[in-house]
Amino acid sequence: MxxxxxxxxxxxxxxxxxxxxxxxxxxxxxxxxxxxxxxxxxxxxxxxxxxxxxxxxxxxxxxxxxxxxxxxxxxxxxxxxxxxxxxxxxxxxxxxxxxxxxxxxxxxxxxxxxxxxLAYTTIAARRDYVERSGLTTFDEMVASDNPPRFVLKPAGSQVPIIANYMFEALDSSLEDMRSRGTITQISTAQIAQMLRDSTADVYIENSPVGQATMSEVTLTTPMVFVPASQQVLDHMAQLGAPEADMPEGSYPGQEGPYRTSMTxxxxxxxxxxxxxxxxxxxxxxxxxxxxxxxxxxxxxxxxxxxxxxxxxxxxxxxxxxxxxxxxxxxxx
Structure with missing residues (x-):
């Protein structure tokens, strides 16, 4: 047994x-x-x-x-x-x-x-601002004696850090641009309204395609996606944000693939x-x-x-x- x-x-x-x-x-x-x-x-x-x-x-x-x-x-x-x-x-x-x-x-x-x-860094400018100012690239905007009014998320988000590194690539900084009166940091709920009201000119974001605020902005205000130079893209790649193409048609106003940084x-x-x-x-x-x-x-x-x-x-x-x-x- x-x-x-x-x-x-x-x-x-x-x-x-x-x-x-x-x-x-x-x-x-x-x-x-x-x-x-x-x-x-x-x-x-x-x-x-x-x-x-x-x-x-x-x-x-x-x-x-x-x-x-x-x-x-x-x-x-x-x-x-x-x-x-x-x-x-x-x-x-x-x-x-x-x-x-x-x-x-x-x-x-x-x-x-x-x-x-994949989150893409986007620099979106009001179309009427680009046509009026003649500034068509991020580098030109930063170097201008009369730069655009940039709007981005407040501290605590990665966006101000990313923006600061982009400015640094062009021998500037977020603090420098702020001292020139060109930076507004505000909650995402208010960004689309500022662009519609023409109280901001350029929106810097870092988000996946389809992000709610960028979608609202591009659906309610004619926008163009502004390119940054290879100098900026190379600097960002060294900081963990490699180059990538945001697919064509990701947002209204985007013509062709948008070459940018990706996180x-x-x-x-x-x-x-x-x-x-x-x-x-x-x-x-x-x-x-x-x-x-x-x-x-x-x-x-x-x-x-x-x-x-x-x-x-x-x-x-x-x-x-x-x-x-x-x-x-x-x-x-």
Whole structure:
């Protein structure tokens, strides 16, 4: 009888799911406050990771706080294991660029997924202003003795930081332009009205295609998309915002592809995360790309293969993620 019990026990063990024997791992994924897109992404990404198959039984706690400038530091310092960030902010944090990160470099983060959502830097000017002033490029506007009235989001957004770096490429700065009386920083709810009322001339933004304010602006006021020089684009690329073409027809008033800077949303991990854990969660998320696209239309254009490349991952890949991408033949 004992013999039969042992055989039965062995048979039962042989059909038990492997997850029972997997090593448990607890991860913290930092997103942003409820209501933000990263918070919504975090819930679904966490579910996918928790159901992943592999050597580890992974559980995920989504941290409902953080943001674009907080998350790179939180992940790098180990306050979180994973986090959504703008690739540009990840570079600024890694290199200690700007007053937000100077003296507190956060260089212990690595990319898991790149190019989740592409945000384009746009310089949109009222058509009547361009026709009246004769200023047709960003460089001409900054150098003019009578520059346009720029409107952008308030402090706390990445937009003023990006605008400052663009001005710096032309030997100016946000503070310099502010001292000339050309800068208004205001809530997004008021930007479209200012352009309609002609109390602002040029709107600087950094957002995915279809962003509500830019859509409203271009639908209610005749606008043109103003190019920046290669000098500006090269400077931005060095700061984690590589060149890209915003697709033709993204907004009314856009004629042809718009060459500009791009800041992808990426998922990063602490560099000390176990390689096997990083591999397992990378595989799970990539292989659930269709589910992610169906759940979040904003991520429908995410191409995991493109996201593994340097222009969309931007910072170094985690070795575990890189291993998965090499297996797929996407990187060398």
């Amino acid at each position: 004992d013999h039969f019990k042992k055989v039965a026990a062995a048979a039962a063990l042989s059909v038990m799911p492997l997850a029972v024997f997997a090593d448990p791992v607890q991860l913290r994924l930092i997103s942003q406050e409820p209501g933000g897109s990263w918070y919504s992404y975090g819930s679904t990404f966490g579910e996918i990771i928790e159901s992943s198959e592999g050597a580890h039984q992974i559980s995920v706690e989504v941290l409902p706080r953080g943001g674009g400038m907080t998350n790179p530091v939180a992940v790098s310092q180990g306050a979180a294991d994973l986090g959504f960030v703008s690739a540009a902010a990840a570079v600024w944090a890694r290199d200690g660029i700007g007053e937000e990160f100077e003296g507190r470099e956060a260089n212990n983060a690595r990319a898991i997924l790149g190019g989740l959502q 992808p949303t990426i998922l990063i991990a602490n560099a000390d995360m176990d390689d096997e854990v990083a591999y397992q969660l990378t595989r799970a998320l990539v292989e659930q790309q269709e589910r992610i696209a169906e759940t979040f239309p904003a991520l429908a254009e995410w191409d995991p293969e493109s996201g593994a490349q340097p222009d969309q991952a931007v910072i170094d890949l985690h070795p575990g993620a890189a291993r998965y991408y090499r297996e797929r033949g996407w990187i060398e």
